[in-house]
Every structure is written in structure tokens, then in C-alpha cells.
Amino acid sequence: MNQQHTAKSSRAVAVEILLGTMDEGKSLTVLMDQWLEAIPDNEKAFVSALCYGAVRWYTRLNGCLGQLLSKPLKPKDRDLHMLLVCGLYQLGYMQKPTHAVINETVNICRELNKDWATKLVNGVLRNYLRRKQELSDWADQRLTTKYGFPGWLVKSLTQAYPDSVDKVLDSLNQQAPMTLRVNQMQQSREEYAQQLSEGGIASTPTQLAPQGLTLATPCDVHQLPGFFDSGLCSVQDEAAQLAAILLDLKPGQRVLDACSAPGGKTAAILEQCPELASVTAVDLEADRQQRTRETLSRLHLEAKVVVADTGDLSAWWDNQPFDRILLDAPCSATGVIRRHPDIKHLRRQSDIAQLSTIQFRLLSTLWKTLAPGGRILYATCSILPQENTHIIERFIRETPDARSLPLVLDGSHDAPAGQIQLLPEPRGHDGFFYALLEKTTG
Ligand SMILES: C[S@@+](CC[C@H](N)C(=O)[O-])C[C@H]1O[C@@H](n2cnc3c(N)ncnc32)[C@H](O)[C@@H]1O
Structure with a gap:
């Protein structure tokens, strides 16, 4: 100061x-x-x-x-x-x-x-x-002045959601709730909800994520029982919590978290399946990876944390294939505008084409590191099809040994069968996209 x-x-x-x-x-x-x-x-x-x-x-x-x-x-x-x-x-x-x-x-x-x-x-x-x-x-x-959005974004969202664009824009202006992921290695969600309640913090179980609790009112993490000393919970949106579940993790697997910082999903993966052979967490940003290390240390978890461009395999890959890969790709973050309203103004229309080029490149490169029979979960916190369904459709078209596996959740919206497009829910999850691809063995 x-x-x-x-x-x-x-x-x-x-x-x-x-x-x-x-x-x-x-x-x-x-x-x-x-x-x-x-x-x-x-x-x-x-x-x-x-x-x-x-x-x-x-x-x-x-x-x-x-x-x-x-x-x-x-x-x-x-x-x-x-x-x-x-x-x-x-x-x-x-x-x-x-x-x-x-x-x-x-x-x-x-x-x-x-x-x-x-x-x-x-x-x-x-x-x-x-x-x-x-x-x-x-x-x-006008929708731009009614909901306070730039013209290009209103146009893109109208194209993507012609029948519900008002609802989508309105949901992006709502106050987002504070949601916790209970560390299932330590306690059940019910036990932690009871602890919260004894401390005067009211919560309700999330609908889609089995370890999630939505707080009635956001609070400082210092008020959360066992947050710092025992790692009893983490703050994580419900949609983001689904990544570790959709990966379908099994003991003994080698897992890559390809864009990992600040480590929310790396930690969720390790909590979801503690008997994995290894978890490698790669991210381009050194400062953000430091936060990954802090998150893992708070939760008493271990992963190999690497600062590198995931797309440059020679910089970090040891040529041992992975059984599961999470690609939580850099994106427009249009699904989390309610938490970060500056995204409305900081993003430019031209960013979307640039981001989709990066997303496709990362997916194509990481495919080489996936074992036959292995799976890659592609995720973004975007609600724009250019960064989601378009990437997956093109990748499947151009990759003979890739097949899309069905993902089904209640509440998903307007994505082809097998993919999940979640839109922000009032009092619920953020906007998020998931697609699961398997490398065929034949
Ligand atoms: C959506 S965030 C990841 C959030 C993280 N998975 C979590 O749950 O905490 C996207 C991340 O991609 C990283 N990133 C962008 N381009 C990258 C690249 N070429 N290689 C590695 N990481 C990259 C950014 O630094 C950013 O941390």
C-alpha cells in the first residue's frame, strides 16, 4: 500500500x-x-x-x-x-x-x-x-442494457440458447452460493454438516455432487471447522466437484491433471481415490502452482506438481502413459460470470477463437500421453459451444481411436448425448462443460 x-x-x-x-x-x-x-x-x-x-x-x-x-x-x-x-x-x-x-x-x-x-x-x-x-x-x-452484457456475448449466447437466453443472462447476474467439498478421507458429508450446524453454519447437501454442501450464507473460511488444521473441507463449486467423479478413478491408475492450478480438482481427485499409483499436476503459471502446493499441503495430500506448458510434452512427460487425464482447459470462464462479473468486459469476441485453438491443441497433444483404453475428461467453465461441443465433435471426427463415452446428469442442457453442459443454477452450481473420451484398443 x-x-x-x-x-x-x-x-x-x-x-x-x-x-x-x-x-x-x-x-x-x-x-x-x-x-x-x-x-x-x-x-x-x-x-x-x-x-x-x-x-x-x-x-x-x-x-x-x-x-x-x-x-x-x-x-x-x-x-x-x-x-x-x-x-x-x-x-x-x-x-x-x-x-x-x-x-x-x-x-x-x-x-x-x-x-x-x-x-x-x-x-x-x-x-x-x-x-x-x-x-x-x-x-x-435491449438484452445488452437489460442484463448488462456486451453485444457480442449476448449474440453468442442467443445463438447457443435461443429459447432460454433471458434465463441464462439472468442466471449469470445472480449471487453465487458458497459450496464446500467435504474431505471424504476424513468425514462423511452428514458428519461435517452436523459440525457446521453446531458452529451455527447452516448448509444443505448438493444435488449432483455427493460430497458437496451449499452454505445458507457465505462465510470466511476461518469460521469453517477444521479447514486449516485438519483439511476437513475445501471451497469448490458443485459443478467443479463433478470432475473427480466423472473420471471414474480406479486404484493403481496413473493420473494427469493437465491444467491444474490452483489445485482444486487435483485435491478432489486424490480425495476421491487415495490408492492411485500417481497424480501429476501440470500448469503453466508458477504462482498459481504454488497455490496448488499449498492446497495439497493443507489437505495432507501428495502429487507431482510441475510448472510447464502441458502442450510441450518434451518439457515434462516421462513417456509413461496415463490411464486418466483431466484437461480442465483454459477458457472464456463465461460459466462463472456471476462470481467474476469483470469477465463480461475483459473478454473480447476474438478471444473465443484463440481459446478454442488452444483447447484443441492441448486435447490433441495430451491424447498422445493417454494409454490405450484410458480416458480423458475434457472440462471448461465456459457455456459457449465453440469451446465445448465444437471442440469435441471436431476431435472425434479427426481422431480414429477416440470414442465419446456417455455422461448423464440431471439438469444438463442442450449438449449432444454423452456430453454435459451445465448452466448456472440460482443457489446451485456454476456453468460447466464435461465430455469423456476413451482411447480405443483395437
Ligand atoms: C480453469 S483453470 C484450472 C483450474 C484447476 N483445474 C482447478 O480446479 O483448480 C485453467 C488453468 O490452465 C492453465 N494453463 C493455461 N494454458 C496452459 C498450458 N499451455 N499448459 C499448462 N497449463 C495451462 C492456467 O494457468 C490455469 O491455471
Whole structure:
């Protein structure tokens, strides 16, 4: 934290964070971490809710702001623009007294050394309150402003889900629950739910994942019994928990987790089948692999953790084939937008074609490391067919010794038989895709 950080009020910090995400393309999570110390403890939750909310609804708020301003603000006044977006979010979505929101937002003009703008900011916010219903009706006329999504993503999702696009967009704006994976090497899910309940934490069993518990209210991991000292549970979305189950692991198998960091699924694999011959966890990012090591150490689990490009076999493979491979491929993360609303703005349409090239390349390369009769589980947290069904269909077409194995789960959506496309469920799992391929022996 530097001097500049310490001097700012919480709302001015929010302006900085919005500028960083919307104009400089920085991750909201990273910015929140960087600015955290600058925010007084009693305002941290407010600033976080304000930043996440304003980014989630930016396209809608920005559209409304365009209706309220007689002409756009100059590029040098992007800070005022973000201040107004923050003001509109507070007036439209937060339960705060309106006069306090207006006064405090106007005061930030002075902190930004833009006293001249106090009248403008005051006028825009008051006008918003007067015209709230009219502006809301205006924004609801287009899916982009109705749900706060960029045009290219609305178009892609409309193509993918023509009959349910409203539901999909709406689900991507909902608050995601906090879900735990109970460490079955230590306790049953029922036993851990009982421990949580004794600590005043209410939970319900997940529908699809046998080790999952969804908390009634998210909490700090420090409050979870045995999280740090005994590794009794991990935080992991229900859809992500399914990877270790769908892999159909057997004792004695050699397993590769091909894009492993920060290690959530590596740990789930080891908990699911402790008698595996070996688990190799490869990831490109050294920092993220450090988190894999920490996760495994917290849970008292062991794997061979490697930092390398999975697609460069000479860098890491010992030529011993694997019986099971998880390829949790780098993707658009469109299935987890509700947790990371900045994805709406940080992703570009051109990323999708680039990502699908990488996904296909990784799948094709890893196929060489799979033993005959072995299986590879292809997974993404994307809900775009270009990264999912299209990859698998092309791979099956071009690979004579690959066959798709049926995967069936209740609640999957619009994917060909054998593949699973999960869409985000309110109070349930994230959006996720799975396909299981087997290398034929004949
Ligand atoms: C979806 S995340 C993996 C999440 C992880 N499986 C888990 O459950 O915790 C995708 C990962 O792929 C990694 N990655 C991207 N390209 C890679 C490559 N060529 N080789 C290895 N890892 C790669 C990224 O660093 C990122 O950690």
C-alpha cells in the first residue's frame, strides 16, 4: 500500500478500481486485493459490493448515464464518469438513503480536485432519481442494457440458447452460493454438516455432487471447522466437484491433471481415490502452482506438481502413459460470470477463437500421453459451444481411436448425448462443460 492509497476515501477507491477494470482491463479480484488495506474495515464490505455491483451492471448503468448527460464527459474526466456510475449503482441497487448517496458522491468531486463538477454530479444523480422508471423501461428494451452484457456475448449466447437466453443472462447476474467439498478421507458429508450446524453454519447437501454442501450464507473460511488444521473441507463449486467423479478413478491408475492450478480438482481427485499409483499436476503459471502446493499441503495430500506448458510434452512427460487425464482447459470462464462479473468486459469476441485453438491443441497433444483404453475428461467453465461441443465433435471426427463415452446428469442442457453442459443454477452450481473420451484398443 502506498501513500496515494492511504489518502483516499472509500468511494474514491471504488472509482480507482472501476477505472482499473473498465479502462485498463485489470482483474477486479486483483484490484480489490491491492486496494484492500486502503479501505477501513467497516467499509470493506460496502466497497466490495459497490465495485462488484457496478461492474456487473456497468453496461446498463452506462446506458442510463448516456441518457442523462447532454454530452459524454471528456476522456480526461473518466474518473467523474466512474464516480457517476458508482452513484447510479448506489441509487439503483443499494439500500442507502438517497440524500446521503448524493452528498457523499458530490463530495468526491472535491477529492478528485474537480470542484467544478459538483453541480453536474448533483444534477445527474437527482435527475436519475426523478427518471428512474423511465430509464429502467428504456434499458429493458435491449438484452445488452437489460442484463448488462456486451453485444457480442449476448449474440453468442442467443445463438447457443435461443429459447432460454433471458434465463441464462439472468442466471449469470445472480449471487453465487458458497459450496464446500467435504474431505471424504476424513468425514462423511452428514458428519461435517452436523459440525457446521453446531458452529451455527447452516448448509444443505448438493444435488449432483455427493460430497458437496451449499452454505445458507457465505462465510470466511476461518469460521469453517477444521479447514486449516485438519483439511476437513475445501471451497469448490458443485459443478467443479463433478470432475473427480466423472473420471471414474480406479486404484493403481496413473493420473494427469493437465491444467491444474490452483489445485482444486487435483485435491478432489486424490480425495476421491487415495490408492492411485500417481497424480501429476501440470500448469503453466508458477504462482498459481504454488497455490496448488499449498492446497495439497493443507489437505495432507501428495502429487507431482510441475510448472510447464502441458502442450510441450518434451518439457515434462516421462513417456509413461496415463490411464486418466483431466484437461480442465483454459477458457472464456463465461460459466462463472456471476462470481467474476469483470469477465463480461475483459473478454473480447476474438478471444473465443484463440481459446478454442488452444483447447484443441492441448486435447490433441495430451491424447498422445493417454494409454490405450484410458480416458480423458475434457472440462471448461465456459457455456459457449465453440469451446465445448465444437471442440469435441471436431476431435472425434479427426481422431480414429477416440470414442465419446456417455455422461448423464440431471439438469444438463442442450449438449449432444454423452456430453454435459451445465448452466448456472440460482443457489446451485456454476456453468460447466464435461465430455469423456476413451482411447480405443483395437
Ligand atoms: C480453469 S483453470 C484450472 C483450474 C484447476 N483445474 C482447478 O480446479 O483448480 C485453467 C488453468 O490452465 C492453465 N494453463 C493455461 N494454458 C496452459 C498450458 N499451455 N499448459 C499448462 N497449463 C495451462 C492456467 O494457468 C490455469 O491455471
